[in-house]
Amino acid sequence: KREPEKYGHATLNDIVEGLSKQAEGMAIELEHLQSNSEAVLIDRIHAAMGNVDGIIINPAAFTHTSVALRDALLSVSIPFIEVHLSNVHAREAFRHHSYFSDIAAGVIVGFGARGYSLALDAAADIFTH
Numbered sequence: 001k002r003e004p005e006k007y008g009h010a011t012l013n014d015i016v017e018g019l020s021k022q023a024e025g026m027a028i029e030l031e032h033l034q035s036n037s038e039a040v041l042i043d044r045i046h047a048a049m050g051n052v053d054g055i056i057i058n059p060a061a062f063t064h065t066s067v068a069l070r071d072a073l074l075s076v077s078i079p080f081i082e083v084h085l086s087n088v089h090a091r092e093a094f095r096h097h098s099y100f101s102d103i104a105a106g107v108i109v110g111f112g113a114r115g116y117s118l119a120l121d122a123a124a125d126i127f128t129h
Helices: 012-025 038-048 060-064 067-076 114-126
Strands: 055-057 080-084 106-109
Touching (some): 012 114, 055 114
């Protein structure tokens, strides 16, 4: 429960359970992966090629540092939505830069855990049309 004033009180499990129910109601197959390892994330992105219609990703601190993750997303040509729990633009200056926003189908920031639900709604429109 890291800095609830910035990130809210929902746990990862709460978010995944809510998204799973939402996806089921939309007839969307949802897969989930959380990792603090850049290599694990890159491997999963590569494995997604040809197998998914879209990606919802919260790159967390990798947002400001990971050219490798950006390159992985570019290499698979899968549309993705970038999500951040907090409003990164209202925080420290170094958080204002994203290696992903300019190549994302969309960016959702500052809505807490609800941002994932908003992203899934957007994904249903963007990735299936």
